Amino acid sequence: DGGITQSPKYLFRKEGQNVTLSCEQNLNHDAMYWYRQDPGQGLRLIYYSQIVNDFQKGDIAEGYSVSREKKESFPLTVTSAQKNPTAFYLCASSKTGVRSGAAPQETQYFGPGTRLLVL
Amino acid sequence: GIQVEQSPPDLILQEGANSTLRCNFSDSVNNLQWFHQNPWGQLINLFYIPSGTKQNGRLSATTVATERYSLLYISSSQTTDSGVYFCAGKETSGSRLTFGEGTQLTVNP
Numbered sequence: 001d002g003g004i005t006q007s008p009k010y011l012f013r014k015e016g017q018n019v020t021l022s023c024e025q026n027l028n029h030d031a032m033y034w035y036r037q038d039p040g041q042g043l044r045l046i047y048y049s050q051i052v053n054d055f056q057k058g059d060i061a062e063g064y065s066v067s068r069e070k071k072e073s074f075p076l077t078v079t080s081a082q083k084n085p086t087a088f089y090l091c092a093s094s095k096t097g098v099r100s101g102a103a104p105q106e107t108q109y110f111g112p113g114t115r116l117l118v119l
Numbered sequence: 120g121i122q123v124e125q126s127p128p129d130l131i132l133q134e135g136a137n138s139t140l141r142c143n144f145s146d147s148v149n150n151l152q153w154f155h156q157n158p159w160g161q162l163i164n165l166f167y168i169p170s171g172t173k174q175n176g177r178l179s180a181t182t183v184a185t186e187r188y189s190l191l192y193i194s195s196s197q198t199t200d201s202g203v204y205f206c207a208g209k210e211t212s213g214s215r216l217t218f219g220e221g222t223q224l225t226v227n228p
Contacts, residue, residue, distance in 0.1 A: 043205070058215060110154075112160065
């Protein structure tokens, strides 16, 4: 089955600890995205990548880091610099990045999410 | 960046009722998409609709790009339609989607 997987489903972080959230897709999509969702809120963009070995900051990148070494994978690290990391994290992908203008290949598909809690 | 306003913020329906959700944008957008988030958090893409009208079963969407709004229609609602509906768009000179705050829909049996 083609799709986007995220792991773990739940993640607990201790004070001062870095944690990494996994996102993998087998849709052969070029673009991948990380969003943060707080309770009762919309989605805010953390980082996005339109091609391997390249990524850009979104609206709330501080305290987070990413890598894009493979087309299929876009892991997100929540660093100790992120003082309020408790949230629901969603990974998405699209065939092309939103800059391309090639609709509907910009349609975004989401993974099931990871809930991060601070101990 | 653009502002995305969704209305109403909350909506409670009886099963079988129809509803209309609205999304307004502060500036011209393209790449307009509607999503449904189920109670477990999974987001499903409903429509990619930068302009015009599309239908998919009991759901349809209309975007009037010149007036910067989009509507999502749900007919004969079912309890499984419950969840949060988000719209998102990209400003014409931008490179990322901006999401609205969502409409929380509850359909009671």
